[in-house]
Structures are given as structure tokens and as C-alpha cells.
Amino acid sequence: MIRVRVKGQRRLSPGYLLLDLEAPEVAERARPGQFVRVKAWWGRDPLLPRPFSVHEVLGGRIRLLYGVRGPGTETLSRLSRGDVLLLDGPLGRPFPLPERGPVWLVAGGIGVAPFLFYLSELRNRGLPTRLFYGGRSRGDLLRVDRLRELSGALVLTTEDGSRGRKGLVTDPLSRALGRERPALMVACGPPGLLKAVGRLAEARGIPAYLSLEALMACGRGLCLGCAVARRGGGTLKVCVEGPAVDSREVDLETLV
Ligand SMILES: Cc1cc2nc3c(=O)[nH]c(=O)nc-3n(C[C@H](O)[C@H](O)[C@H](O)COP(=O)(O)OP(=O)(O)OC[C@H]3O[C@@H](n4cnc5c(N)ncnc54)[C@H](O)[C@@H]3O)c2cc1C
Ligand code: FES
Incomplete structure (x- = not known):
């Protein structure tokens, strides 16, 4: 996992937040449909990193859009600019990109x-x-x-x-x-x-x-x-x- 810095976080509506992370290598490699695993807590509770889709890529930043569900997302929701978290990814297969639409x-x-x-x-x-x-x-x-x-x-x-x-x-x-x-x-x-x-x-x-x-x-x-x-x-x-x-x-x- 790599250490990444929070660029900012804002609440969009009750229980939903948009988190900006400074992660140039991840931003460069991420493809739509892939996800990252995030750990923003240093003890063993919760034990596992939590998975989130890459919501948006803006220059060297990635954005996560998430809803607060339990201890992991609750901890994430308290982060602000300058805080550091651990991130793994991008992971998983990207969405298909067909030759033709719709x-x-x-x-x-x-x-x-x-x-x-x-x-x-x-x-x-x-x-x-x-x-x-x-x-x-x-x-x-x-x-x-x-x-x-x-x-x-x-x-x-x-x-x-x-x-x-x-x-x-x-x-x-x-x-x-x-x-x-x-x-x-x-x-x-x-x-x-x-x-x-x-x-x-x-x-x-x-x-x-x-x-x-x-x-x-x-x-x-x-x-x-x-x-x-x-x-x-x-x-x-x-x-x-x-x-x-x-x-x-x-x-x-x-x-x-
Ligand atoms: C590939 C992937 C991408 C995801 N992308 C996003 C995203 O972009 N935004 C977002 O808000 N959430 C996303 N999720 C779900 C997110 O991972 C969970 O909301 C988060 O792990 C909850 O952690 P917690 O510690 O806050 O809550 P927990 O205490 O772990 O869980 C709270 C409640 O949510 C349920 N839950 C937790 N994780 C999952 C899960 N993965 N699937 C079904 N139920 C679950 C638990 O059973 C429990 O009832 C994604 C999950 C996966 C697998
Ligand atoms: S999370 Fe371990 S096999 Fe998928």
C-alpha cells in the first residue's frame, strides 16, 4: 500500500462525501470500473482496507464518492486536507469499452x-x-x-x-x-x-x-x-x- 495525502473532502448530502486524494501514479493508471482499497486507520479495528470505485480522475488526483455505512467509512468521513491514508490499487478489471454504442x-x-x-x-x-x-x-x-x-x-x-x-x-x-x-x-x-x-x-x-x-x-x-x-x-x-x-x-x- 502507498501513503497518499488528502487534498480535500466535502459533504454532498447527509451521509455522502466526495474525497480528493493526491495520487499521481494511481490517477495515471486507473481505468473506469477499477477500484482502490483504502485504510485510514492505524490500529487493527477495522482490520481490512475498504474498497471504493475510482469516481473521477483530475490531473494527479483521484476522487472517491462514498456513503457512510460503518466504522471504515465513518473514519474516512472525518479526514481533511493534509491527512494521510494508505491506498492500494488500481485493482480489478476495467469496464468494457465497446466499438459502438449506445x-x-x-x-x-x-x-x-x-x-x-x-x-x-x-x-x-x-x-x-x-x-x-x-x-x-x-x-x-x-x-x-x-x-x-x-x-x-x-x-x-x-x-x-x-x-x-x-x-x-x-x-x-x-x-x-x-x-x-x-x-x-x-x-x-x-x-x-x-x-x-x-x-x-x-x-x-x-x-x-x-x-x-x-x-x-x-x-x-x-x-x-x-x-x-x-x-x-x-x-x-x-x-x-x-x-x-x-x-x-x-x-x-x-x-x-
Ligand atoms: C469493488 C467495490 C467498489 C466499491 N465502491 C464503493 C464506492 O465507490 N462508494 C461507496 O460508498 N461504497 C463502495 N463500495 C462499498 C464499500 O466498500 C463499503 O461501503 C465499505 O467497505 C463499508 O465499510 P465500513 O467499515 O464503513 O462498514 P462495515 O461495517 O464494513 O459495513 C457496514 C454495512 O455495510 C455492509 N457492507 C460492507 N461492505 C460491503 C460490501 N463490499 N458489499 C456489500 N455490503 C457491504 C456490511 O455488511 C454492513 O452491513 C464498494 C465495494 C466494492 C466491493
Ligand atoms: S478479495 Fe481475496 S480473492 Fe478476492
């Missing part, structure tokens, strides 16, 4: 974190994109203005109707799939969303990648801590074969 991205809540970097890369390649982005309430929808600039079209939903259309993000997605056909779909979010997108894509024969969340220990394919069930038997190591994997390789029924 590419439709589907994000649930903090699952949007890796998509800003991905959208800027797809845009650089001239590929048409659409982002379907849903949260429980308006405070769960983050960095909307920047995402709107980067995506060809942005569809927002909230379960309580406080922003965008009321309902689940898969509602407008299903309707759009009734009329149009993207070349590729990529989803990141809670397991229910990943299952739904996997099934919608398979029913229509559209290639889809699902960015899986798994508890991680080594981050290097050595411990099986991140294993999920592979369709047809065996396991899939999310840290080295993912985080985004072809939906046809995953046993969707076992995602929790």
Missing part, C-alpha cells in the same frame, strides 16, 4: 460512483450514452449536474418521488427497452437492481455487465473472500474477475 448505464444509489469516470471515457470515444439513475430520495442522487453534462441523456427516479420520476429505476429502463435497443448495458447498485438488469438484458439478448459488490480481504485473487457463485457451477472472484462481470457468467439467483 451504452446504457443503470445506477442504484451509491452505485453511481464508478459511472462518472466511465461516462467521461465513453464520451471521449464518441459513444452515445444514457444513464438511468435511481435513489430512495432526492438526497441519494449525487453529482447530478456533472453526470448530466457527461451523459447523452439522464433519467432520474426516486422511490418517494422527491426528484425525477417516482418509482424504481428499472421502470423507465423497461419502458425504454420496449422501444430501443442499446449495444451494451452496465449496472451498478444493490443486488435486486443487478438481478433485474441481468434478467431484462438476457430476455432481449443484450450484452450486460453487472458491477458486483462483495466483501474483500486481499483484493488480489488469493483469499476467496469475494467469491460469488458462477452460473453453471464454481465461483467467480469479484476482485480480479470483476468488479464488473458479464451477467451471463453470474448465478443471478444467489446475489444478495
Whole structure:
């Protein structure tokens, strides 16, 4: 792990923060879809570094977008400019970069974190994109203005109707799939969303990648801590074969 310095941190809405880290080598090597492991505490509790997607790359800095869940993210949320943390990465396989679009991205809540970097890369390649982005309430929808600039079209939903259309993000997605056909779909979010997108894509024969969340220990394919069930038997190591994997390789029924 390398030592990196915090350039700044700001709260975007209750429980969600944007953390800027000075990490030139990581910024240079990172590709959309990859993640880093971060340890901002010096004792043994919590024991393991926590994984976060590379949200944005700005010059020699990387940005993480995260939600406060437990002790690791709680500690992270107290850091400020000048603090030092330990970082490992970039790790994992990048998202696919197809020859042609459109590419439709589907994000649930903090699952949007890796998509800003991905959208800027797809845009650089001239590929048409659409982002379907849903949260429980308006405070769960983050960095909307920047995402709107980067995506060809942005569809927002909230379960309580406080922003965008009321309902689940898969509602407008299903309707759009009734009329149009993207070349590729990529989803990141809670397991229910990943299952739904996997099934919608398979029913229509559209290639889809699902960015899986798994508890991680080594981050290097050595411990099986991140294993999920592979369709047809065996396991899939999310840290080295993912985080985004072809939906046809995953046993969707076992995602929790
Ligand atoms: C590849 C990858 C990329 C990720 N990227 C981001 C990101 O960009 N932004 C972000 O906010 N979060 C991201 N996460 C999730 C993030 O790693 C967890 O929120 C974090 O580890 C929680 O640590 P904690 O110590 O605060 O909470 P913990 O005490 O470890 O956990 C709090 C609660 O969250 C659950 N939880 C913890 N980690 C995970 C996990 N990996 N998957 C499912 N449930 C979990 C626990 O079961 C517990 O209920 C990512 C996870 C992975 C695997
Ligand atoms: S985290 Fe150890 S094998 Fe994936």
C-alpha cells in the first residue's frame, strides 16, 4: 500500500462525501470500473482496507464518492486536507469499452460512483450514452449536474418521488427497452437492481455487465473472500474477475 495525502473532502448530502486524494501514479493508471482499497486507520479495528470505485480522475488526483455505512467509512468521513491514508490499487478489471454504442448505464444509489469516470471515457470515444439513475430520495442522487453534462441523456427516479420520476429505476429502463435497443448495458447498485438488469438484458439478448459488490480481504485473487457463485457451477472472484462481470457468467439467483 502507498501513503497518499488528502487534498480535500466535502459533504454532498447527509451521509455522502466526495474525497480528493493526491495520487499521481494511481490517477495515471486507473481505468473506469477499477477500484482502490483504502485504510485510514492505524490500529487493527477495522482490520481490512475498504474498497471504493475510482469516481473521477483530475490531473494527479483521484476522487472517491462514498456513503457512510460503518466504522471504515465513518473514519474516512472525518479526514481533511493534509491527512494521510494508505491506498492500494488500481485493482480489478476495467469496464468494457465497446466499438459502438449506445451504452446504457443503470445506477442504484451509491452505485453511481464508478459511472462518472466511465461516462467521461465513453464520451471521449464518441459513444452515445444514457444513464438511468435511481435513489430512495432526492438526497441519494449525487453529482447530478456533472453526470448530466457527461451523459447523452439522464433519467432520474426516486422511490418517494422527491426528484425525477417516482418509482424504481428499472421502470423507465423497461419502458425504454420496449422501444430501443442499446449495444451494451452496465449496472451498478444493490443486488435486486443487478438481478433485474441481468434478467431484462438476457430476455432481449443484450450484452450486460453487472458491477458486483462483495466483501474483500486481499483484493488480489488469493483469499476467496469475494467469491460469488458462477452460473453453471464454481465461483467467480469479484476482485480480479470483476468488479464488473458479464451477467451471463453470474448465478443471478444467489446475489444478495
Ligand atoms: C469493488 C467495490 C467498489 C466499491 N465502491 C464503493 C464506492 O465507490 N462508494 C461507496 O460508498 N461504497 C463502495 N463500495 C462499498 C464499500 O466498500 C463499503 O461501503 C465499505 O467497505 C463499508 O465499510 P465500513 O467499515 O464503513 O462498514 P462495515 O461495517 O464494513 O459495513 C457496514 C454495512 O455495510 C455492509 N457492507 C460492507 N461492505 C460491503 C460490501 N463490499 N458489499 C456489500 N455490503 C457491504 C456490511 O455488511 C454492513 O452491513 C464498494 C465495494 C466494492 C466491493
Ligand atoms: S478479495 Fe481475496 S480473492 Fe478476492
